[in-house]
Amino acid sequence: MNDPSCFTSIHEYYTFIYAISYMMLVELGIWIYNFKGWLKKSNKKNSDYGTILIVMLGCWSSFYFSTYFRSQQFIQIAGEILLPHAFYYVGLASILIGTTLRAYAVWSLRHSFTLSVKTGGNQQLVTTGVYRYIRNPAYAGTILSMLGNAFCFRSAFSPLVVLLIMAICYGIRIRVEEKALYECFGEEFKNYCFRSWRLIPLIW
Template identity: 35%
Template sequence: MIPYDPVAWLRKEIMQNTILWGVVALFPVSEIALALFKRTRRRQATLSDRGSMRLLWLVITISVGAAIGMAGLPVAQIQMAHDVRQVFALAVLLLGLAIRWISIFTLGRFFTVDVSVQQDHHLIETGLYRYVRHPSYAGLLLAFFGLGLFFGNWFSVGVLVLPITGAILWRIQIEERALRDALGESYRQYCLRTKKLIPGVF
């Protein structure tokens, strides 16, 4: 049996599907851009991040590396025609990114990559925020699910979705604690009538 070489697998996949992989590359590029340009100006906000952004990036980095490492394994391959799977996976990924960016634009200047509450912060309940409290995270998780499908292995899907979901849920706790402290009863009532990530479910 020829030993599995993840680097060789990745090189082969990119050479065969350059355009699709180019579109996939928009995912990390967009997230890096957010990390660089949407940090809080400390003088204008109270920071409550508690290192959650660093932890999330660490988990994402490890998970993506592990997902690539497992993608070409002969076990747990997603049984779907290669081109069909990649197009479907790309559609899921782009849908997730669309949800994330629509949510970010809805928040406007209140969106930051670190957990913070601005001096004139107020509750946003328009757009996707009518249905879930954290649509940008829901979109992010959907995008990672699509990325796992794109890699073509159920192990890749699991190693992307499960650890990142855990990190996001921990970060949500930190965010919501800060928002409850800042916005008081209005945010508590919002939490009672609106689910976290999946409308009507969770």
């Protein structure tokens, strides 16, 4: 990620670094916000089963493979052919939009937000704003950001690998989370599922 030779100009390199820095700062803010909530020691039930570690490993792996594949000469040449230069800008837009979507989703949840899967207490089911359409906008934002990172490096294989990793990690996470939410909210959550999408409107 810190190799300017992966980009066509130093300007593109610094623009990419600014976009990644924005993503990192937002994520740091989210973790700090979550830590403040953890200090309050709420009586929420922890039903995470280690999925937060799975997601963290998935994000780290996505960063790693995006840079690893780009460093391989044959794959780099293939990327130049299969992913035109325009994909760099597609990647930048994906990072910025995905990060902003994640930040907005967390802000919408406010006190109901937790990094690990926790339910109970005075938690309410949020179904307004972006949550009216998709049940996991924060996850959708992260996936979009990780794909954006891969597109910026224009590796022919990175987007496919990142998408596979994210699908596995968040597939596990969403299954665990939806089970916990159904146990907490019952028919209210079931009805919400009927009128919303998990990650991508009209698709899934």
